Amino acid sequence: MTPSAIEALFTRADGQYLFARWGRPIVPVVFGVDEATLALVKGAVEAVVTLAGHRMAETDPELGANLMVFFFRDWAELPEVPNLDRLVEGLGPLCARLAAAEANQYRIFRFDAAGAIRAAFVFIRMDAHLEAVPAEALALSQAAQVMLLWSDRAFTESSPLAMAGETLVLRPEIGAVIRAGYDPVLPAMADQPSHAYRLAARIAPEI
Structure with a gap:
């Protein structure tokens, strides 16, 4: 390198x-998956966090959870999630643009005063391409991509x-x-x- x-x-x-x-311990929460996939996603996050020498926690004192991962099948579903539009400004127009682009994933980061990551939102639309990806691969790939601002x-x-x-x-x-x-x-x-x-x-x- x-x-x-x-x-x-x-x-x-x-x-x-x-x-x-990340400037604080990571507290993940995952929506739209079964228990087995939930365990895979959280396990992947923990593995990458351990690799980095960073930390996880049970709760974030400011946000409760600071890494929110959403799995869904249509971008139109996201604006219907209660209160998500309060966390993600312009959620409706954003989803419309992503739907028009036929995007299957998107990440949004929030930063603290020092510029460190304080929160992240990961949106994963399970289209035919992602359906074909093994769950372990999808979980580890997303964990890696949210660990730094690539x-x-x-x-x-x-x-x-x-x-x-x-x-x-x-x-x-x-x-x-x-x-x-x-x-x-x-x-x-x-x-x-x-x-x-x-x-x-x-x-x-x-x-």
Whole structure:
């Protein structure tokens, strides 16, 4: 993972470099799935949190739950969720745009005064493509993508996952970036590309 490769993971389509990690323990809640899938999603989040050296908690003192994951089949369902429009401004028009684009997933982040992630909303529309993805893969992929504020283009060409024999795992380089991103010496938010060099310096001995 060269500095330029890492920089690309956090450089958005508009050319802005923007990195952020969670600044508080993560408290996930999952809607629209059965108990087995719920356990998979929470287990995947816990695994990535452990990899990062971060923490989970039973409740967030401000929000109760700060990572909300919604599974559904039609974008029109989301505006009908009670009080969700209070948490996500412009929810109706957003869902209309996503439906028109035939999107099957979307993530929204909220930040604290220091720029660290304070909450995230993950919307997953189970279309034919995602229906074909094993639940374990979907859960681990979403957990990885919500752990840092990746570029909107970071995983458009390749998945954050790989096979290790018959086991599905995070790609080693992606796991290394997540772990490096949570180094307490580094800032919780960075908007200068030079930050990628600091991440690379922490990854070089690992992979």
